Amino acid sequence: MIIPGVSVHIGRDVDDALENLSSVKDATLLAGGTDLLVEINFGRARPTHVIVIDRLDELKALDRNGHIRMGALVTYTRMLADDPGSAALREAARTVGSPQIRNAGTLGGNLGTASPAGDTLPVLAALDATVVLRSRAGERRVKFADYMTGPKKSVRRPDEIVVAAEWDDAGPAQTFMKVGTRNAMVIAVAGLALVVDRARRRVGVGLGSCGPTILRAPDAEKFAAGLFDEAGWDRRMRPTEVARTEFGRLAAAAARPIDDVRGTAAYRRHVLAVMASRALARVATIA
Numbered sequence: 584m585i586i587p588g589v590s591v592h593i594g595r596d597v598d599d600a601l602e603n604l605s606s607v608k609d610a611t612l613l614a615g616g617t618d619l620l621v622e623i624n625f626g627r628a629r630p631t632h633v634i635v636i637d638r639l640d641e642l643k644a645l646d647r648n649g650h651i652r653m654g655a656l657v658t659y660t661r662m663l664a665d666d667p668g669s670a671a672l673r674e675a676a677r678t679v680g681s682p683q684i685r686n687a688g689t690l691g692g693n694l695g696t697a698s699p700a701g702d703t704l705p706v707l708a709a710l711d712a713t714v715v716l717r718s719r720a721g722e723r724r725v726k727f728a729d730y731m732t733g734p735k736k737s738v739r740r741p742d743e744i745v746v747a748a749e750w751d752d753a754g755p756a757q758t759f760m761k762v763g764t765r766n767a768m769v770i771a772v773a774g775l776a777l778v779v780d781r782a783r784r785r786v787g788v789g790l791g792s793c794g795p796t797i798l799r800a801p802d803a804e805k806f807a808a809g810l811f812d813e814a815g816w817d818r819r820m821r822p823t824e825v826a827r828t829e830f831g832r833l834a835a836a837a838a839r840p841i842d843d844v845r846g847t848a849a850y851r852r853h854v855l856a857v858m859a860s861r862a863l864a865r866v867a868t869i870a
C-alpha cells in the first residue's frame with residue numbers, strides 16, 4: 584500500500600537517526616511496528632515522516648554483569664532465548680502476543696507506547712529500573728517510576744530515542760502474572776510483577792492495567808519486606824495464608840482501576856489480590 588505524503592528515513596546508526604529526528608518536525612520512530620502499524624491501520628496515527636530504527640545494532644545489545652543494560656531493540660523472542668537478566672521479564676515476554684509479534688516487538692516499543700497494559704512495564708517498575716533516553720544533546724536517565732505520566736504518555740521528548748533500560752540484577756526471586764480474557768494473544772486486564780531482591784533486602788511490586796500509569800504498591804512492599812526481615816532474607820519461607828491475604832489486600836489497595844471493556848474496577852482489584860498472594864507464595868520459596 585502506498586500512503587501518499589509519507590517520507591521514510593532508514594537510520595544507519597543512532598547518531599544518524601537522532602540527527603534526522605531533531606531536524607524533522609513530528610517525526611515518528613518505527614522499531615518492530617507492532618503498535619505503530621495497528622495505529623496506522625485503524626486511522627489513529629497518520630505519520631508524515633517515519634524514522635526506521637530497527638537496524639541500529641547499538642540498540643540490540645544486552646549486557647549483564649551484576650548490572651543489566653537491555654538495548655531498546657531487544658525483542659521478546661530474544662528475552663526468551665537469551666538470559667534477559669530478569670526472570671520476571673522473561674515470564675512477561677512469554678505472555679506477549681504470538682510468535683510473530685514476539686519476533687518483531689521490542690522493549691523500546693513497549694516503552695515508546697507507554698501503555699498501562701504494556702507487559703514489560705510492571706516488571707521494570709518492580710525492578711526499580713531506569714530508562715535511558717538519548718538526543719543529540721546527550722543522554723539522560725529517568726527512573727521508571729518517573730517515566731510514565733499518563734496512559735500512553737511519558738516524559739520522552741520528541742527529539743529523544745529510548746536507547747535502553749537498566750537495572751541491578753535482583754536475583755531469581757521474582758515473577759510476573761497477568762490476567763486476560765483468554766490465555767494467549769491478549770491484552771492484560773491486570774498484571775503484576777513481584778521482585779524480592781534478597782541481597783539488597785528490597786521488595787518491588789509493579790501493577791499493570793489498573794491505573795493511568797504503571798503503579799507501585801509501597802504498603803505491600805513494606806509488608807513483604809517485614810516478612811523477610813523476620814524469616815531471614817537468605818532463607819526460603821512459606822508465608823501463612825493470613826500473610827498472603829494481607830499482602831494481596833495491600834497490593835490491590837494501591838490500584839486505581841477503572842471499568843472498561845476488558846473488565847470492571849472491582850474485578851481488577853480482585854484479581855490483583857489473588858495474583859499478589861500467589862506471587863508471594865511462589866517467590867518466597869526461591870532463594
Ligand SMILES: Cc1cc2nc3c(=O)[nH]c(=O)nc-3n(C[C@H](O)[C@H](O)[C@H](O)COP(=O)(O)OP(=O)(O)OC[C@H]3O[C@@H](n4cnc5c(N)ncnc54)[C@H](O)[C@@H]3O)c2cc1C
Nearest residue numbers: 614615616617618619679680688689691692693695702745
Ligand atoms: C496482535 C498483537 C498482540 C500484542 N500483544 C501484546 C501483549 O501481549 N503485551 C504487550 O505488552 N504488548 C502487546 N502488543 C503491543 C506491542 O507488540 C508491544 O507494545 C511492542 O513492545 C511494541 O514494540 P515495537 O518495536 O513493535 O514498537 P513500534 O510499533 O515500532 O513502536 C511503538 C511506539 O513506540 C515508539 N518507539 C519505538 N521504539 C522506540 C524507541 N526506541 N524510542 C522511543 N520511541 C520508540 C514508536 O514511535 C511508536 O510510537 C501486541 C500487539 C499486537 C499487534
